[in-house]
Amino acid sequence: MKLQQLRYLVEVYKQGLNISEAAEKLHTSQPGVSKQIRLLEDELGIQVFIRNGKRVVAVSEPGKHVLHIAERILLEAKNLKRVGEEFAHEDQGSLTIATTHTQARYALPHTVRRFRERYPDVGLSIKQGSPTQICEMVVTGEADFAIATEGISSFPELAALPCYQWNRAIVVPEGHPLLALNRPLTLADIGRWPIITYDFAFTGRSKINRAFADAGVEPNVVLTAIDTDVIKTYVNIGLGIGIIAAMAFEPERDHGLRLIDAAHLFQPSTTRIGIRRDAYLRGFAYHFIELFAGHLTRKEVDKVMFAGEQDD
Numbered sequence: 001m002k003l004q005q006l007r008y009l010v011e012v013y014k015q016g017l018n019i020s021e022a023a024e025k026l027h028t029s030q031p032g033v034s035k036q037i038r039l040l041e042d043e044l045g046i047q048v049f050i051r052n053g054k055r056v057v058a059v060s061e062p063g064k065h066v067l068h069i070a071e072r073i074l075l076e077a078k079n080l081k082r083v084g085e086e087f088a089h090e091d092q093g094s095l096t097i098a099t100t101h102t103q104a105r106y107a108l109p110h111t112v113r114r115f116r117e118r119y120p121d122v123g124l125s126i127k128q129g130s131p132t133q134i135c136e137m138v139v140t141g142e143a144d145f146a147i148a149t150e151g152i153s154s155f156p157e158l159a160a161l162p163c164y165q166w167n168r169a170i171v172v173p174e175g176h177p178l179l180a181l182n183r184p185l186t187l188a189d190i191g192r193w194p195i196i197t198y199d200f201a202f203t204g205r206s207k208i209n210r211a212f213a214d215a216g217v218e219p220n221v222v223l224t225a226i227d228t229d230v231i232k233t234y235v236n237i238g239l240g241i242g243i244i245a246a247m248a249f250e251p252e253r254d255h256g257l258r259l260i261d262a263a264h265l266f267q268p269s270t271t272r273i274g275i276r277r278d279a280y281l282r283g284f285a286y287h288f289i290e291l292f293a294g295h296l297t298r299k300e301v302d303k304v305m306f307a308g309e310q311d312d
Contacts, residue, residue, distance in 0.1 A: 003077055005040040006070040008033045009048060013067055014140065017049065017056040075141050075278065083280060094123040095285055098134035098143035101227045103271065106248045108147070111292045119284050130199075130226065138276055144285055145275040147292070150206070152274035159305045161273045163293035167263040168208065169246040171235050174258055178241065187265055191217040194240030196231050199224045208243055211266045232257060277305050 015021040023030040041048050048063035049056045104126055127143055131151025137143040139157050146152060152160045170190060172178055178189060197208060212219045222240050225231050228248040235242040236256050249259045273289060286298040
């Protein structure tokens with residue numbers, strides 16, 4: 001049994017059982033992948049993949065257990081390599097962060113700049129996706145940790161570390177009637193206008209829906225997007241009013257738009273970092289986390305990862 005065979009096995013599964021795509025991802029040949037998987041199956045004495053001719057069509061029941069163990073072995077092999085790198089090359093290596101557009105665009109730039117100044121020889125990669133997608137990246141070892149508001153608690157493999165709280169605001173074109181109100185904004189006021197906001201899976205959308213439901217107001221959502229800049233673009237052309245994360249408004253860049261505070265209308269949301277409990281983090285990864293959220297020292301991170309504490 002070889003680690004290479006386990007990598008082939010896991011990659012075929014990750015590529016939707018498509019051996020050709022797995023081979024391309026692994027920079028090898030399709031026959032080579034198929035041969036190594038067959039050799040592994042012969043050694044184990046079980047069929048991991050169910051085939052129809054030459055095509056893989058499903059994972060067998062024992063194959064599901066094999067894949068789970070193989071993923072864990074590959075992660076531990078990666079952890080072993082990181083231990084060696086940590087002591088041999090403390091300030092060199094790579095760090096992959098999986099996050100949503102809002103975090104990457106508005107919350108992370110200052111941290112990234114400071115990190116790059118301190119660790120110029122560390123290759124930094126930021127992968128974007130939905131909360132579910134980025135958490136899956138961490139679970140499968142494609143990313144070191146995830147930064148998101150939603151989704152992390154749905155993955156028991158991940159320890160969740162609270163970073164900061166934020167709330168929402170309403171963005172409208174200049175001259176909009178809502179700007180003329182001489183009283184605090186209400187959900188009923190917002191409900192009278194077409195609304196552009198986040199896709200349900202993103203950036204605290206569930207709390208927006210809950211606030212309207214509790215108030216007995218039916219929101220007229222005409223467009224959803226995963227990208228705050230897209231929301232602001234369509235507000236600017238008059239398609240509706242936007243509900244966005246307050247941190248995502250930049251007066252110096254968002255010409256023609258105005259922001260109305262709505263923190264009193266919605267429950268605050270908490271952005272968290274999600275890390276695999278069995279992952280080995282390099283020293284610079286701990287430092288990145290502390291740069292992003294000052295209270296998350298190495299001691300606090302380890303407390304959550306190893307003791308299973310997830311207090312906010």
